[in-house]
Amino acid sequence: MTALDLLLEPLQYEFIVRALVTTVVAAIVCALLSCWLVLVGWSLMGDAVSHAVLPGVVLAYVLGAPFTLGALVFGLLAVALIGAIRGTSRVKEDAAIGIVFTTLFALGLVLISVTPSQTDLNHIIFGNILGVSTADLVQISILAGVAFAILVLKRRDLTLYAFDPLHAHAIGLSPRRLGALLLGLLALTSVVALQVVGVILVVAMLIIPGATAYLLTDRFGRMLVIAPALSAVCSVLGIYLSYWLDAASGALVVLVQGTAFALVYLFAPRHGLLGRYLPAGRPVRAEQPRDADVPSPH
Amino acid sequence: MSGATPPPTGPPAVEVADVAVHYGDVTALDGVTLEVAQGRVTGLIGMNGSGKSTLLKTIMGMVRPDRGTVRIEGTEPGAARSAGALGYVPQSEDVDWAFPVSVRDVVMMGRYGHQGRTRRARPADHAAVAEALERVELSDVAERQIGRLSGGQRKRAFVARGIAQDARVLLLDEPFAGVDKRSEATITGLLRELADDGRTVLVSTHDLHALPRLADEAVVLLRRILFHGGVAEALQPEHLARAFGLDGADLLDQEGTT
Numbered sequence: 001m002t003a004l005d006l007l008l009e010p011l012q013y014e015f016i017v018r019a020l021v022t023t024v025v026a027a028i029v030c031a032l033l034s035c036w037l038v039l040v041g042w043s044l045m046g047d048a049v050s051h052a053v054l055p056g057v058v059l060a061y062v063l064g065a066p067f068t069l070g071a072l073v074f075g076l077l078a079v080a081l082i083g084a085i086r087g088t089s090r091v092k093e094d095a096a097i098g099i100v101f102t103t104l105f106a107l108g109l110v111l112i113s114v115t116p117s118q119t120d121l122n123h124i125i126f127g128n129i130l131g132v133s134t135a136d137l138v139q140i141s142i143l144a145g146v147a148f149a150i151l152v153l154k155r156r157d158l159t160l161y162a163f164d165p166l167h168a169h170a171i172g173l174s175p176r177r178l179g180a181l182l183l184g185l186l187a188l189t190s191v192v193a194l195q196v197v198g199v200i201l202v203v204a205m206l207i208i209p210g211a212t213a214y215l216l217t218d219r220f221g222r223m224l225v226i227a228p229a230l231s232a233v234c235s236v237l238g239i240y241l242s243y244w245l246d247a248a249s250g251a252l253v254v255l256v257q258g259t260a261f262a263l264v265y266l267f268a269p270r271h272g273l274l275g276r277y278l279p280a281g282r283p284v285r286a287e288q289p290r291d292a293d294v295p296s297p298h
Numbered sequence: 299m300s301g302a303t304p305p306p307t308g309p310p311a312v313e314v315a316d317v318a319v320h321y322g323d324v325t326a327l328d329g330v331t332l333e334v335a336q337g338r339v340t341g342l343i344g345m346n347g348s349g350k351s352t353l354l355k356t357i358m359g360m361v362r363p364d365r366g367t368v369r370i371e372g373t374e375p376g377a378a379r380s381a382g383a384l385g386y387v388p389q390s391e392d393v394d395w396a397f398p399v400s401v402r403d404v405v406m407m408g409r410y411g412h413q414g415r416t417r418r419a420r421p422a423d424h425a426a427v428a429e430a431l432e433r434v435e436l437s438d439v440a441e442r443q444i445g446r447l448s449g450g451q452r453k454r455a456f457v458a459r460g461i462a463q464d465a466r467v468l469l470l471d472e473p474f475a476g477v478d479k480r481s482e483a484t485i486t487g488l489l490r491e492l493a494d495d496g497r498t499v500l501v502s503t504h505d506l507h508a509l510p511r512l513a514d515e516a517v518v519l520l521r522r523i524l525f526h527g528g529v530a531e532a533l534q535p536e537h538l539a540r541a542f543g544l545d546g547a548d549l550l551d552q553e554g555t556t
Binding site: 039153154156157159160162163164166167169170171172173214217218219220222223 | 379385403443463
C-alpha cells in the first residue's frame with residue numbers, strides 16, 4: 001500500500017469525508033476564538049461554558065428545540081451565575097467557575113440518565129464525529145460561519161478589549177458589551193465543537209490552538225492565521241489516525257493538538273523552551289534599550 | 299515654562315463636583331471637588347492609596363461615583379468619550395506587556411474612535427500614527443512587540459496613542475514609575491509641548507522632584523483635595539506632611555533636590 005493509498009482510502013467512505021469537513025470547520029472557528037480566550041485569560045471560562053451547555057442541549061433535545069438555543073441559554077446562565085457568586089460572596093472566581101460548571105454539567109448528566117434514547121445524548125459528551133449527518137454538517141457550518149464572520153469583522157475591537165479595556169472605554173466603546181459578545185460567541189462555538197469532540201474535549205479546541213500560536217508569533221494578526229491553520233491540520237491528522245488505528249476520533253484530534261503544542265512549547269524559535277537557548281533563537285527579554293532604564297530611587 | 303501659560307477662558311477641561319467613591323467599607327474618595335484648567339499640565343500627587351488612580355478612573359467614567367458628578371469640557375463624560383476627547387495612559391502594571399501587538403498597533407488603537415465599525419485603517423489614520431510615532435521618537439522601533447521596549451519607551455508609545463487619537467484631555471497614571479531620568483525628561487518635555495498646543499494634561503505621580511519642571515499646578519490628594527494651586531506652594535512641608543503623613547522636607551531630600 002503506497003502513501004497515497006493511505007491518504008485516499010478513507011476518503012471513499014462518505015462518513016469519513018463528512019467527519020473531515022465537520023472537524024475542520026469546527027477546528028477553524030474554535031481556533032480563531034481561542035486566540036482571544038488565551039489572551040484575555042478566559043481559558044477556565046471556556047472550560048466552564050463548554051461544560052455548562054450540556055443541560056441546555058439535553059433540554060433542547062427533549063423539547064425538540066434547536067441545540068444552539070439551549071446551549072446559548074445555559075452558557076449565558078453559567079456566566080451570569082459565576083459573576084453573581086464572585087460579586088456577592090467572598091468566594092473567588094476560580095472556585096465560582098468550578099462550582100457552577102460542575103453543577104450544571106452534573107444536571108446535564110442527570111437529565112441524560114432520565115431521558116429515553118440515551119445513545120444520541122452520550123454522543124454529546126464524547127462526540128460522535130463519525131456519525132455526523134449531512135443535516136448536522138449544514139447546521140454546524142452555518143453556526144460556524146456566523147461565529148467566524150462576527151469574529152473577523154469585530155477582531156480589532158475584541159483585540160482592543162483583550163489588550164486594554166480601559167482605552168476601549170475611554171474612546172466610547174463598551175468593554176462590558178465586548179465581553180458579552182465574546183462570551184456569546186464562546187457559547188455558540190461550544191455548540192459547534194461539542195458535536196465534533198464532545199463536551200469534555202471542547203475546551204481543548206478552545207484553548208490549545210491559541211496558546212500554540214501565541215508561542216509562535218508576536219503579531220496578533222498572525223496568530224489569527226496560525227491558530228486555525230494549525231488546528232485544521234491537527235484535526236485532519238487526528239481523523240486519519242483514528243481511521244488507521246481504529247481509535248476514538250475526537251480524542252485523537254485533541255491528542256494531536258496537544259502534541260503539536262508540546263513540540264512548539266519545546267522548539268518555538270523565540271518563545272520555546274529550547275529555542276531560547278539555541279544560537280538561532282533570539283532572547284525573549286526586552287532588547288537592550290538604548291536609554292537603559294534604571295528604576296528611579298523612590 | 300511653568301506658570302507661563304495664561305489662565306484660559308471657557309469651561310474647565312475637567313470638572314469634578316463633590317465626588318465620593320467607596321469600595322465596600324473602604325472610602326477611596328470623599329467629597330472631591332476639582333476643576334482642571336484647559337491647556338495646562340496639572341500634577342496629581344498623593345501617596346499610594348490616596349485615591350489618585352480612583353480619581354482618574356472616575357474622570358474616565360470607569361468607576362461610577364456613589365455621589366457627585368464629572369463633566370469633561372462642559373459636556374457629559376459619555377459624550378466626551380464618544381467624541382474621542384479623553385486619552386488615557388495606563389499604569390505599567392495594568393498592561394499585559396507580553397500581548398502580541400506591535401508599537402504601531404498600540405498607537406493605531408488611538409484611531410479606532412475615528413474609524414468605521416470594523417476599524418479598518420485609512421490613509422489618514424496611517425499618517426496620524428506615523429506622525430505620533432515621530433513626535434515621541436519611536437518611529438524606528440514601531441514594528442517591535444510592545445514589551446520589547448524600555449520603560450520610558452513604553453510610556454511614550456501610550457502617549458503617542460493619545461496624540462494619534464487627538465485627545466484634548468490626556469490622563470496619565472504614574473507615568474514615571476520605573477522610568478529612568480532621561481526618559482522622564484523626554485516625557486516631561488513632550489507633555490509640556492502638548493499643553494502648549496492647548497491640550498489638557500492631568501498626571502498622577504508620587505515623584506515629587508519631577509513636579510516643578512512638569513506641572514503648571516498641583517493637586518494634593520488624600521481621599522479629598524488637601525491643596526490645589528501652584529507647584530511650589532504644593533511642595534511646602536505642611537502640605538506634604540498632611541498628604542504623606544511624614545515630614546515632606548525629608549521626602550524631597552530623598553529625591554535629591556532641596
